[in-house]
Amino acid sequence: MNNTAIYGVFESEETLxxxxxxxxxxxxxxxxxxxxxxxxxxxxxxxxxxxIPALAFMYGLFGLLATFGFLYWTSVVNYPLVFGGKPQNTxxxxxxxxxxxxxxTIASTVVTFFIxxxxxxxxxxxxxxxxxxxxxxxxxxxxxxxxxxxxxxxxLKAGGAIEITEK
Numbered sequence: 001m002n003n004t005a006i007y008g009v010f011e012s013e014e015t016l017x018x019x020x021x022x023x024x025x026x027x028x029x030x031x032x033x034x035x036x037x038x039x040x041x042x043x044x045x046x047x048x049x050x051x052i053p054a055l056a057f058m059y060g061l062f063g064l065l066a067t068f069g070f071l072y073w074t075s076v077v078n079y080p081l082v083f084g085g086k087p088q089n090t091x092x093x094x095x096x097x098x099x100x101x102x103x104x105t106i107a108s109t110v111v112t113f114f115i116x117x118x119x120x121x122x123x124x125x126x127x128x129x130x131x132x133x134x135x136x137x138x139x140x141x142x143x144x145x146x147x148x149x150x151x152x153x154x155x156l157k158a159g160g161a162i163e164i165t166e167k
Contacts, residue, residue, distance in 0.1 A: 005031065006149065007129055008139040008156035009163040013039055016137040019159025020045045023139070028152060032127060034138040056109045063104030067097045129167070 010016040016035070023030060024045065033042050043050075071093045075081075114120050127140050139161075141152055149166070156164050 004143045005127060005167060006141045006143060006152055006156070007127075007163075007165045007167060008141075008159070008161040009129075009165070010137040010139070010160060011162055012160075013041075013137065015160030016139065017041050017045060019139060019156060019161065022159050023141075023152075023155050026151070026155060028141060028147070028155070030139055031142040032138075032140040034127075034132055034140065036133075036135050036137070052109060052113065055112055056105055059108040059112075060101050060105040063101040063108075064097060066104070067100040071096060129165070 008019065010019065013035070016033070016039075020030065020033065020042065030046060033046065035042065042048075075093070129138065132138060139156065141147070143149065143166070153164050
């Protein structure tokens, strides 16, 4: 696999989105887009799909069932205490269930994200560029044999790129 990529640097979100649309119209594959904050329109423009919301829902459902099962087992089955005449099988632990569902969902979703994106301690960035994590927007297009570099550079320049670099 060729590790050479074309980096288009943009100053605003609007110019980035218009450049993405014009590049996609020419059927050029955009490898990655880097923004300083999440931009929902980039997902729509690149037709990206994610399963994270569905996984988060499943993790929340698992957290609900696991927490309720654990609390029911400890309160009713394993060590039942009767105090104040209350029945043992009550919903007095709703707040605990609510908090644990949130905690389990967040922790599981973060772990899933780090595993699927291959992030974490010692992870090497796939693309490096000075100032990439600052306030600029980037379109990254990997080069291959079929890609016409001159037309890609012209599209990026016409789209409002302030800098075009090949690394």
